[in-house]
Amino acid sequence: MALKDKLHDLKVKYSGTKMSPVFNAFHTFLYAPNEVTHSGGHIKGADDLKRTMNTVIMALVPCLIFGMFNAGYQHHVATGEITTFTEGFFRTEFWTWDNLVVGLWKVLPLVIVSYVVGLAVEMFFAAKNGHEVEEGYLVTGMLVPLIVPIDIPLWMLAVAVIFGVVLGKEVFGGTGMNILNPALLIRAFLFFAYPTWMSGDKVWVHGAVERTKEIAAGANVDAISGETILGGLAQGKDLGYSVMDMFYGFIPGSVGETSTLLILLGAAFLIFSKIGSWRIMLSALLGAIVMGLIFNFVVDQEWISQGSKFYTLMSTEFWQHLIIGGFAFGAVYMATDPVSASQTNKGKWIYGFLIGFISILIRVFNPAYPEGVMLAILLMNVFAPTIDHYVVQGNVKKRMKRLKAKTV
Numbered sequence: 001m002a003l004k005d006k007l008h009d010l011k012v013k014y015s016g017t018k019m020s021p022v023f024n025a026f027h028t029f030l031y032a033p034n035e036v037t038h039s040g041g042h043i044k045g046a047d048d049l050k051r052t053m054n055t056v057i058m059a060l061v062p063c064l065i066f067g068m069f070n071a072g073y074q075h076h077v078a079t080g081e082i083t084t085f086t087e088g089f090f091r092t093e094f095w096t097w098d099n100l101v102v103g104l105w106k107v108l109p110l111v112i113v114s115y116v117v118g119l120a121v122e123m124f125f126a127a128k129n130g131h132e133v134e135e136g137y138l139v140t141g142m143l144v145p146l147i148v149p150i151d152i153p154l155w156m157l158a159v160a161v162i163f164g165v166v167l168g169k170e171v172f173g174g175t176g177m178n179i180l181n182p183a184l185l186i187r188a189f190l191f192f193a194y195p196t197w198m199s200g201d202k203v204w205v206h207g208a209v210e211r212t213k214e215i216a217a218g219a220n221v222d223a224i225s226g227e228t229i230l231g232g233l234a235q236g237k238d239l240g241y242s243v244m245d246m247f248y249g250f251i252p253g254s255v256g257e258t259s260t261l262l263i264l265l266g267a268a269f270l271i272f273s274k275i276g277s278w279r280i281m282l283s284a285l286l287g288a289i290v291m292g293l294i295f296n297f298v299v300d301q302e303w304i305s306q307g308s309k310f311y312t313l314m315s316t317e318f319w320q321h322l323i324i325g326g327f328a329f330g331a332v333y334m335a336t337d338p339v340s341a342s343q344t345n346k347g348k349w350i351y352g353f354l355i356g357f358i359s360i361l362i363r364v365f366n367p368a369y370p371e372g373v374m375l376a377i378l379l380m381n382v383f384a385p386t387i388d389h390y391v392v393q394g395n396v397k398k399r400m401k402r403l404k405a406k407t408v
Helices: 003-013 020-030 049-078 097-129 136-146 154-168 182-193 208-216 229-234 243-248 260-272 278-300 311-315 318-322 327-334 345-365 373-407
Strands: none
Touching (some): 097 154, 136 154, 243 260, 278 345, 318 327
């Protein structure tokens, strides 16, 4: 018997029970729903929630694959196994089987834990509350492993996923009801609960933490640096990488956030498929540029001395902020979350601009955690309904004025 028929039989067998949402979830995830409307007018569209989520996942897959190769590449560079460096995106020392093996070994467990734990929580609440399992976690489950360090312990990730799904979604009523982006809430939980595994100069390259422990135990081996560019800038160091390396993504960082090139391709795909909001992406870019120009102006006017701990990040060229850290990934995949973002067109411009503006502001003034896009998006998630409220009220007032002028 085919899998589809087996799932259908299980759906029928457990219909009306607590287990019904579980089998329905597997059936609708793997196959097109076989249910039809029985009364009333309706519109049939090809872009249901499942296909919308699948489109976002397809836009994320290149970042995931690149992140696997980069995990191995950064590890082998740090251990000295890669010593030659060629130019270009298709450099031979990067796209190797050895790099991919390390990436698969480290990244796939993150993906599995994210989906298994997250979907288990979703199914538990669906069975408990008697509603269907929704597809909202499909994207969250893919985002989570892409925004964490490569060596983060799996049990920490599991705890964070439970926290994010329960307090980020279920307490608000599930998919479509949450006010905060669940994936960012998971990352925020990890940052505040386990800060040593989310920042510093050891967690971003596989093996750096273990090598540090070996050295502490007396081993006579060289230390491995796992420092990100932002971490180095926060300590007054130079960028250390070429512009093209930063743009292509051959740098340490969270699993899927390093390649601006692939993120831009994902953005184009989301805009073309009308899934992602180009207004939010563009306004976030403008906000970051404005904030970066302000900091560069302050440095040019010598209003800040070179001895200041903020000098290096403030003097970083405004456009370089766009290709380092997780800014591009956050602006494209996280800020555009259709549930937690602003809904009105004017609101999207304001919402996105403030995300970009505040991201660079936090990046410069918070050396302990120079990656500010996560906190900026979470902050604006809270204010998104307020922004929409004032935009709508502004439109109402304009229409009232026009109506009053016509009647006079």
